[in-house]
Amino acid sequence: MLSNTLTDTRTTDVQATVVQEIVAILDEDTVDELGELTADTELSALGLNSLAFARLIIKLERALGVDPFSQGGDFVALRTVGALAGAYEQALSARTEA
Amino acid sequence: MSDTTAGVALVSGGSRGLGQTLVTRLLAEGWQVATFSRTAGDFVEQTLKAEPDRFFWTEADLLRPETVRAAGKAAIDRFGRIDLLVNNAGVLEQGLFVTMPPRRAEDLVTANLTSPVVLAQVAARSMVASGGGQIINISSVNAVRGYRGVAAYSAAKAGLDGLTHSLARELGPAGIRVNTVVPGFFDSDMTEGVGPEYRERIQRRTPLGRLGDRAEVADAVLFLASPRAGFVTGQRLVIDGGITC
Numbered sequence: 460m461l462s463n464t465l466t467d468t469r470t471t472d473v474q475a476t477v478v479q480e481i482v483a484i485l486d487e488d489t490v491d492e493l494g495e496l497t498a499d500t501e502l503s504a505l506g507l508n509s510l511a512f513a514r515l516i517i518k519l520e521r522a523l524g525v526d527p528f529s530q531g532g533d534f535v536a537l538r539t540v541g542a543l544a545g546a547y548e549q550a551l552s553a554r555t556e557a
Numbered sequence: 558m559s560d561t562t563a564g565v566a567l568v569s570g571g572s573r574g575l576g577q578t579l580v581t582r583l584l585a586e587g588w589q590v591a592t593f594s595r596t597a598g599d600f601v602e603q604t605l606k607a608e609p610d611r612f613f614w615t616e617a618d619l620l621r622p623e624t625v626r627a628a629g630k631a632a633i634d635r636f637g638r639i640d641l642l643v644n645n646a647g648v649l650e651q652g653l654f655v656t657m658p659p660r661r662a663e664d665l666v667t668a669n670l671t672s673p674v675v676l677a678q679v680a681a682r683s684m685v686a687s688g689g690g691q692i693i694n695i696s697s698v699n700a701v702r703g704y705r706g707v708a709a710y711s712a713a714k715a716g717l718d719g720l721t722h723s724l725a726r727e728l729g730p731a732g733i734r735v736n737t738v739v740p741g742f743f744d745s746d747m748t749e750g751v752g753p754e755y756r757e758r759i760q761r762r763t764p765l766g767r768l769g770d771r772a773e774v775a776d777a778v779l780f781l782a783s784p785r786a787g788f789v790t791g792q793r794l795v796i797d798g799g800i801t802c
Contacts, residue, residue, distance in 0.1 A: 508730075510685070510727075510730050510731055514685045514731070517682045517685055518686050
């Protein structure tokens, strides 16, 4: 069964939320196949099509209150789960500073 | 969505005309209904009193798409989701294209295309997150046949048809159906300025020999919103008494 935590030492609430929402979107077979998600897990390994990825971004906006890609940011350039979580951490800190 | 309701519907321009009929019919069929318009009016006030738990209204102006986006988000805040969007609101203004002030032509496109696109995006994001839904765009026979004096309006409504076709392909895999209802000439606030001579000519050219009724257009919308149309998407349902056939 997939853990909802990241093994990376930078694990934060944001990262945990990202992992939680990814797990919610994946089907059970994929979850079993992938094993534990870590910050280094390649997003391409998740097997999400573009629509499923869009669904993930929408659900993360609801969970975290920000959308790092709303101004046209390029999520295609993000390669790992950790990088995706990092994009949300940056957006949240930018909002706090603003 | 509450288990006791048919779902959450967002109807643009629900304070009068076809929008008012749609709000009334959807409430009667058990939907929670959100709508917006520039002003509330008697119907909205009365419905807010009669259905405080299932009806929501907020102010928005089609000429200001940011207010339309805010209205869509307010509906989601109120009911938690959108299961059905009816892009009903529109603005019709007649005039020769060559003498129409450029700003007026832009406004017609903003009201009849830009704002519906903005609203569709807000609703589609909710539907993608919740796993399905439906979008019904109200177009016009002006988008099917050419008529003088309505060029900018026709262009915008034809754009709405394009939105339907592309969204149906893009959102189908997410369980979202997208269709267009094309009303012909029917008694509405938008056609009340049509003179008796022109009205008679329309009736003469209509195979069924009369103008439509807004309830007949609402019937088509409710059919497309129902499970009976569960395998229908990307289609245009023309309700015009045959005038475009």
